[in-house]
Amino acid sequence: MKLSPDKWIKFEQQRRDIMARYAQDNHAAAACEAMRRLAAKAAMLPGVQADLMKLAWAVCEFSxxxxxxxxxxxLAPAQPAAVQAxxxxxxxxxxxDKARASWLRLEKSPQNQAAWLGLASLAERAGRMDEAAEWSAKALANNPRDAQSRIRAGCIARRQGRMSEAAAHLEPCSAPGVPPAIRASALYELGELHDKANDPASAVAAWREAKRCMEQAWPSQVTLARRVRAKAIDQNxxxxxxxxxxxxxxxxSQPPATDIPPVVILAGHPRSGTTLLEQVLAAHPDILDIDEKDAMACALRETLFPAAPGGPEITALENASGSSLAAVRKDYLRRLAMxxxxxxxxxxxLDKNPNFTDLLPFLLRPFPGLRLVIARRDPRDVLLSCYRLPVVPESGNVGWLRExxxxxxxxxMMSVWxxxxxxxxxxxxxxxIRYEDLCHDLEHHAACVTRFTGLEWHPAQAVWQDTGKDRHVASPSYEAVRTPVHTGSIGKWQRYADHLPELFRHFK
Incomplete structure (x- = not known):
C-alpha cells in the first residue's frame, strides 16, 4: 500500500520522535512497542523497519x-546501508549464511562495491582469510581511492602478516582531514601494526587519536552512553x-526450578577469556551455547521490572512471587526459541555474556539453580586489551575511550562479583577460571569446567577449533579465537606500563 506524501511526512516525524525519546530515557522496551505500532501503519517506510529492527534487538525480541x-x-534491496543493517x-x-546471501544479492546491483566489502568482512570474521582477500581485492580494484576498501584491505593484510602492505593501505586513511569515523578505524588498525612492530609508543599514540576521532564521529551516542554508564556505576x-x-x-536454597534445563552462566569482565572457554565448551554436543545474547536479562527486566528502565533494585526481588519468577524463566525460553x-x-x-557479570545477583532469584563460571585475568592485561579494541560507543564500552x-x-563490575x-x-x-591457566593447559582446565557443568569431557572438545570452525563468534574478540592458543598476551601490559600509567597504577 502506497502512502500519500502527507502521511509519509507524518509517519517519518513520528519515527524521529520515538527515537528522540529513546535517546533521552533509554527505555528500549517502550520505544520498541511504539515503533511496532507505527510499523503497523507505516510498513512501507524503510526507516521504520530499520529502527524497529534495532529496538527489537535491544530488548531481545528476536522474531x-x-x-x-x-x-x-x-523495501530497499539495493541500498547498502539497509543491507548492512x-x-x-x-x-x-x-x-x-543469511547475512552472506543479503550481500550476494546486492553484488548483482550497481552497489557491488559495498557488497564486496560486506562479503570480505564476513569472511574475515569467520577466519576465511583467502576468501576475504579475494573480495577485498575486487573492491579495491573497482575503486582504489575508496577509504573503506583500503581499511578493509589493510586489516586483512595485517592478519595475513603482510605488514608493509597493510601500512600502505591504512596510512592515507589516517591523515588529518579524513572523516573521523573512517580515520578512527584506520588508526586502530595502525595501532595494531605498531604493536606487532614492538613500538608501544606509536601504538598508544594511534589508539589515543582513534578515540578522539570516535568522540568526534558519534558525539550524541557517546553522550547518551556516558549517561547510562554513570547510572550503571551508581547502581553497582x-x-x-x-x-x-x-x-x-x-x-x-529454594527448590530448583523444574521448568527449565540446567543453565550455566559464563561471565567475567570483557577480554578475560570468556570467548576462548566458550568455544571449547560449545564443542560438546550436549551444550546449547547462547553466545552474548541478553535474553535472560531482558526476561528479568521486562517481566519483573517493566517500568524501571533505569534498572532493577535488588531489594525489590524479595517480594517477587513464585508465579512471577516462573514467568521470567518461561519468557527466557521463549526468547531462546526465537x-x-x-x-x-x-x-x-551455556549462556556466555560478560554483560551479566554485574547482573548476576538479580539472576539468582528467578534462576536459583544457576551455575556460575567467572573468567579472571590480570586486570592490567584486561584493560590493555579493552583499550585497543575498536568498538562503536555504547554504555558497556564507552568507558574504554578514557583510561x-x-x-x-x-x-x-568486578566489585559486584x-x-x-x-x-x-x-x-x-x-x-x-583464570585465563592464564587456560593458556598454559587449555584441555585440563576446560575439562574441569566441563565437569562443573555436570557433563563429562567429550572428544569433540579436544578439537574445538575444527568442531566450531563454522560457528559464528559474536564477541569482538573473534580474531583471537581463530588463532592457536598461546601465552604471548600474558603480561603484555608491562610493555605499555610507561605509556598508559593511568590504566595500570590502580592494580598491583
Whole structure:
C-alpha cells in the first residue's frame, strides 16, 4: 500500500520522535512497542523497519527484529546501508549464511562495491582469510581511492602478516582531514601494526587519536552512553552495599526450578577469556551455547521490572512471587526459541555474556539453580586489551575511550562479583577460571569446567577449533579465537606500563 506524501511526512516525524525519546530515557522496551505500532501503519517506510529492527534487538525480541530485517531488505534491496543493517542483524542472531546471501544479492546491483566489502568482512570474521582477500581485492580494484576498501584491505593484510602492505593501505586513511569515523578505524588498525612492530609508543599514540576521532564521529551516542554508564556505576555501588549473604543463600536454597534445563552462566569482565572457554565448551554436543545474547536479562527486566528502565533494585526481588519468577524463566525460553535454540532432554544451556557479570545477583532469584563460571585475568592485561579494541560507543564500552573511566568500569563490575562471591561463600555452585591457566593447559582446565557443568569431557572438545570452525563468534574478540592458543598476551601490559600509567597504577 502506497502512502500519500502527507502521511509519509507524518509517519517519518513520528519515527524521529520515538527515537528522540529513546535517546533521552533509554527505555528500549517502550520505544520498541511504539515503533511496532507505527510499523503497523507505516510498513512501507524503510526507516521504520530499520529502527524497529534495532529496538527489537535491544530488548531481545528476536522474531520481531528478524521480520523487520526481512521487510527492510524487501523495501530497499539495493541500498547498502539497509543491507548492512539487515546483514548485521542476521549475524547477531547467529545466521551468517543469511547475512552472506543479503550481500550476494546486492553484488548483482550497481552497489557491488559495498557488497564486496560486506562479503570480505564476513569472511574475515569467520577466519576465511583467502576468501576475504579475494573480495577485498575486487573492491579495491573497482575503486582504489575508496577509504573503506583500503581499511578493509589493510586489516586483512595485517592478519595475513603482510605488514608493509597493510601500512600502505591504512596510512592515507589516517591523515588529518579524513572523516573521523573512517580515520578512527584506520588508526586502530595502525595501532595494531605498531604493536606487532614492538613500538608501544606509536601504538598508544594511534589508539589515543582513534578515540578522539570516535568522540568526534558519534558525539550524541557517546553522550547518551556516558549517561547510562554513570547510572550503571551508581547502581553497582548500591548493589554492593545491599547484597547480604542471608538473601543470596535464601534464594539459592529454594527448590530448583523444574521448568527449565540446567543453565550455566559464563561471565567475567570483557577480554578475560570468556570467548576462548566458550568455544571449547560449545564443542560438546550436549551444550546449547547462547553466545552474548541478553535474553535472560531482558526476561528479568521486562517481566519483573517493566517500568524501571533505569534498572532493577535488588531489594525489590524479595517480594517477587513464585508465579512471577516462573514467568521470567518461561519468557527466557521463549526468547531462546526465537533463535532456534531449543534445549533437548540432556542439554545444558551455556549462556556466555560478560554483560551479566554485574547482573548476576538479580539472576539468582528467578534462576536459583544457576551455575556460575567467572573468567579472571590480570586486570592490567584486561584493560590493555579493552583499550585497543575498536568498538562503536555504547554504555558497556564507552568507558574504554578514557583510561580513568576504563579502570572505574572494571572496578565497578568486578566489585559486584567479588561481593557476590563473598555472599555465596563455600557453596559448590560457582567457580573462577583464570585465563592464564587456560593458556598454559587449555584441555585440563576446560575439562574441569566441563565437569562443573555436570557433563563429562567429550572428544569433540579436544578439537574445538575444527568442531566450531563454522560457528559464528559474536564477541569482538573473534580474531583471537581463530588463532592457536598461546601465552604471548600474558603480561603484555608491562610493555605499555610507561605509556598508559593511568590504566595500570590502580592494580598491583
Amino acid at each position: 520481531t527484529a528478524l521480520t523487520a530485517a526481512d521487510r527492510l531488505l524487501a 539487515a546483514a548485521d542483524l542476521f549475524l547477531l542472531c547467529g545466521q551468517p 555501588r548500591r548493589l554492593v552495599s545491599d547484597l547480604t549473604p542471608e538473601s543470596i543463600r535464601r534464594w539459592r 533463535l532456534g535454540s531449543n534445549p533437548g532432554p540432556s542439554s545444558v544451556i 580513568a573511566d576504563a579502570v572505574a568500569d572494571y572496578v565497578s 567479588e561481593r557476590l562471591r563473598d555472599c555465596l561463600g563455600d557453596e559448590t555452585g560457582w567457580m573462577e
